Amino acid sequence: MQFKILKKDGFARNAIIETKRGIINTPVFMPVGTNGTVKAMTPEEIREIGYEIILSNTYHLYLRPGHEIIKKLGGIHKFINWHGPILTDSGGFQIYSLASLRKITPQGVEFRSHIDGSLHFITPEKAIEIQLALGSDIMMVLDECVPYPAEKEYVKKSLKLTEDWAKRCKDYFEKHRNDQALFGIIQGGIYEELRQKAMEGIVKIDFDGYALGGLSVGEPKEDMYRVIKNIAHLMPEEKPRYLMGVGDLMDVLHAVEHGIDMFDCVIPTRNARNGTLFTSQGRISIKRSEFKEDNSPLDPDCDCYTCRNYTKAFLRHLYMCREILSMRLNTIHNLYFYCRFFEKMREAIAEGRFQDFKKQWIPVLEKNFS
Numbered sequence: 395m396q397f398k399i400l401k402k403d404g405f406a407r408n409a410i411i412e413t414k415r416g417i418i419n420t421p422v423f424m425p426v427g428t429n430g431t432v433k434a435m436t437p438e439e440i441r442e443i444g445y446e447i448i449l450s451n452t453y454h455l456y457l458r459p460g461h462e463i464i465k466k467l468g469g470i471h472k473f474i475n476w477h478g479p480i481l482t483d484s485g486g487f488q489i490y491s492l493a494s495l496r497k498i499t500p501q502g503v504e505f506r507s508h509i510d511g512s513l514h515f516i517t518p519e520k521a522i523e524i525q526l527a528l529g530s531d532i533m534m535v536l537d538e539c540v541p542y543p544a545e546k547e548y549v550k551k552s553l554k555l556t557e558d559w560a561k562r563c564k565d566y567f568e569k570h571r572n573d574q575a576l577f578g579i580i581q582g583g584i585y586e587e588l589r590q591k592a593m594e595g596i597v598k599i600d601f602d603g604y605a606l607g608g609l610s611v612g613e614p615k616e617d618m619y620r621v622i623k624n625i626a627h628l629m630p631e632e633k634p635r636y637l638m639g640v641g642d643l644m645d646v647l648h649a650v651e652h653g654i655d656m657f658d659c660v661i662p663t664r665n666a667r668n669g670t671l672f673t674s675q676g677r678i679s680i681k682r683s684e685f686k687e688d689n690s691p692l693d694p695d696c697d698c699y700t701c702r703n704y705t706k707a708f709l710r711h712l713y714m715c716r717e718i719l720s721m722r723l724n725t726i727h728n729l730y731f732y733c734r735f736f737e738k739m740r741e742a743i744a745e746g747r748f749q750d751f752k753k754q755w756i757p758v759l760e761k762n763f764s
């Protein structure tokens with residue numbers, strides 16, 4: 395995996411990640427395809443909107459249908475019919491946020507499946523073995539995503555475990571490596587000095603890229619912003635920097651300004667299914683009665699399939715009827731909006747006007763009619 399910086403504008407930067415399955419332009423947004431599908435979208439539609447990489451979840455695919463089956467059937471790209479790069483999250487976060495009866499031991503994490511209650515034990519080695527079997531292009535180490543709030547002492551102890559697991563992931567990966575990439579994850583809660591310590595330990599192990607984990611887990615925005623401001627630009631400059639689970643476009647602006655390259659979040663897809671749509675006039679909720687007879691397109695400044703062919707009145711009608719088409723048309727638009735936003739942001743960085751771009755968008759992103 396190659397990472398080439400094309401242009402810097404302050405700490406913000408445009409770069410490309412070259413993988414065997416294609417080039418990724420950064421800053422990049424990765425739509426979330428948890429069960430191997432970006433909900434309601436075909437892979438062709440994702441590609442047509444302009445996305446270059448999607449995220450899938452090791453935890454879900456391991457539990458159902460199982461990584462051995464996916465491997466036997468030719469790997470995840472063939473299975474889900476997406477032939478561009480795929481990043482898989484290692485499962486730590488999903489085990490912490492979805493599974494029950496979790497027990498974290500030095501060896502690994504024991505949990506019960508949220509699907510059928512079956513008992514599982516995942517070690518760092520197993521997490522890498524699963525991602526190797528899936529064949530994802532970028533794999534994540536197994537970490538302990540420290541919940542918020544967490545005492546400083548707990549965070550400190552957890553850092554030791556996460557670093558030990560990162561080393562075990564790297565050792566296992568080196569023994570079985572192919573042309574997949576492996577990213578490390580930096581924890582440390584909202585404590586800068588612990589973040590700094592975690593970063594030194596993880597960077598020493600040496601990974602293809604580095605993620606900031608343990609954020610967007612319920613901590614106050616100002617704490618997340620402070621950690622990003624103090625840590626992001628200190629992460630290895632010549633490797634991709636990935637802020638996991640983010641996000642909200644206001645948070646994206648802040649993170650890109652401080653040097654983050656990669657993002658993933660369910661916001662555009664999940665909000666679409668709930669009728670919350672992002673437009674150039676701000677965020678709107680399509681179910682509002684004011685749209686009942688509104689014959690205008692969702693967003694006059696958007697040329698996505700939904701905005702070119704349907705009215706707010708019809709989109710509201712579909713939502714009120716809970717029609718499947720509502721999920722599809724809303725998702726097409728929100729993903730298109732996110733993809734264009736990132737494209738315009740990369741253009742602004744290329745032309746050295748990221749600050750203008752941020753100033754222009756903040757008032758729009760603050761407008762909320764939901």
Ligand SMILES: O=c1nc[nH]c2cc3[nH]c(NCCN4CCCCC4)nc3cc12
Binds near residue numbers: 611
């Ligand atoms: O520390 C992490 N390690 C591995 N994966 C992660 C994934 C994460 N995803 C999030 N936040 C997702 C927040 N998202 C916001 C929109 C609604 C659903 C939840 N934090 C994360 C931390 C981690």
Ligand SMILES: [Zn+2]
Binds near residue numbers: 698700702727730
């Ligand atoms: Zn649109």
